[in-house]
Amino acid sequence: MQGNLPPEAQEKIEELQDLQDTAQQVAAQKEQAQTTLQESKTALETLEDLDEGLEMYREVGELLVETDYDDAYEALEEKVDSLEVRVETLEKQEERVEDQFNGLQSELQNMLQQGGGGPQGPQGPGGA
Numbered sequence: 847m848q849g850n851l852p853p854e855a856q857e858k859i860e861e862l863q864d865l866q867d868t869a870q871q872v873a874a875q876k877e878q879a880q881t882t883l884q885e886s887k888t889a890l891e892t893l894e895d896l897d898e899g900l901e902m903y904r905e906v907g908e909l910l911v912e913t914d915y916d917d918a919y920e921a922l923e924e925k926v927d928s929l930e931v932r933v934e935t936l937e938k939q940e941e942r943v944e945d946q947f948n949g950l951q952s953e954l955q956n957m958l959q960q961g962g963g964g965p966q967g968p969q970g971p972g973g974a
Contacts, residue, residue, distance in 0.1 A: 851958075852957075855958060858950060858954040861950055862950055865950065869944065872943060876937065879932045880933055882929055883926065883930060883932075883933055890923065890926060893915075893918060894919075898915040902914065902915060904918055
């Protein structure tokens with residue numbers, strides 16, 4: 847089917863496929879960031895319920911390092927803030943990719959309608 851398309855249309859289809867791949871990657875990154883954000887918010891809420899004098903440890907790579915309440919709270923707050931910005935950025939990126947995809951799809955449809963689908967035309971209007 848694609849062999850009958852003009853080179854410009856084939857190029858648009860390849861661009862659409864690339865954008866679809868990008869959209870899937872962005873969606874996966876956003877989902878991962880949202881999951882981490884939710885986990886961090888839950889940890890922060892749990893920390894708020896703990897006694898400030900409680901002995902605490904935090905994970906640093908493969909190690910557990912003793913920390914105090916204020917440092918743990920501040921680190922979690924910074925992580926939550928950073929993740930919120932990351933999710934927001936990924937949402938905007940997702941919207942841009944979707945807009946590009948829709949625009950490119952419209953261009954391709956216009957191109958195919960104006961140029962026709964080739965002499966066979968099973969997808970084209972009329973066909974008889």
